[in-house]
Amino acid sequence: MDGSAAQARVSPGQRAPAVVRVPVSLRVNGSERRLEVDTRTTLLDALRDGLKLTGTKKGCDQGQCGACTVHVDGRRVLSCLTLAASADGREVRTIEGLEQDGTPHPLQEAFVRHDGLQCGYCTAGQIMSAVALIEEGRAGSDDEIREFMSGNLCRCGAYPNIVAAIREVAGRGDHA
Numbered sequence: 001m002d003g004s005a006a007q008a009r010v011s012p013g014q015r016a017p018a019v020v021r022v023p024v025s026l027r028v029n030g031s032e033r034r035l036e037v038d039t040r041t042t043l044l045d046a047l048r049d050g051l052k053l054t055g056t057k058k059g060c061d062q063g064q065c066g067a068c069t070v071h072v073d074g075r076r077v078l079s080c081l082t083l084a085a086s087a088d089g090r091e092v093r094t095i096e097g098l099e100q101d102g103t104p105h106p107l108q109e110a111f112v113r114h115d116g117l118q119c120g121y122c123t124a125g126q127i128m129s130a131v132a133l134i135e136e137g138r139a140g141s142d143d144e145i146r147e148f149m150s151g152n153l154c155r156c157g158a159y160p161n162i163v164a165a166i167r168e169v170a171g172r173g174d175h176a
């Protein structure tokens with residue numbers, strides 16, 4: 001995408017719009033976090049740049065790849081399409097919040113066991129989507145897993161192994 005397309009267009013002689021900053025309070029992975037953001041700041045940038053939670057990845061930054069998936073109030077969202085200000089007062093869960101007392105989440109372990117990653121860039125988003133998918137009861141078959149994971153792209157093509165990892169954690173063993 002042409003980078004200039006994402007910038008606000010200001011004609012010659014016209015003033016750039018004033019930056020408006022607002023306080024935002026998020027409950028991130030169980031901890032209260034406060035920050036001040038430009039009203040245009042995405043939740044993705046607030047997490048990565050504001051709170052230094054860089055496990056959540058920026059892929060396309062326009063809602064097409066799923067790399068930035070996090071949970072807000074228990075539902076998966078694309079954090080690149082979510083304004084940080086709109087998450088004020090909400091519960092946010094990121095990949096950093098999945099482990100419990102140093103023990104990885106079962107899906108994190110299953111992704112390793114099944115080689116559900118190659119370069120790993122999409123993996124945080126894949127796992128956050130997979131956690132939600134299982135909680136939503138959408139892992140009843142491989143077709144269902146594929147359908148409800150279809151918003152998470154993997155350029156390395158690790159899809160069969162990702163499905164195998166989710167299938168295992170969903171309690172369906174190694175059967176297709």
Ligand code: FES
Pocket residue numbers: 057058059060061062063064065066067068069078079080081
């Ligand atoms: S970075 Fe958000 S969908 Fe690609």
Ligand code: FES
Pocket residue numbers: 116117118119120121122123153154155156157158
């Ligand atoms: S593991 Fe490389 S993009 Fe998915």
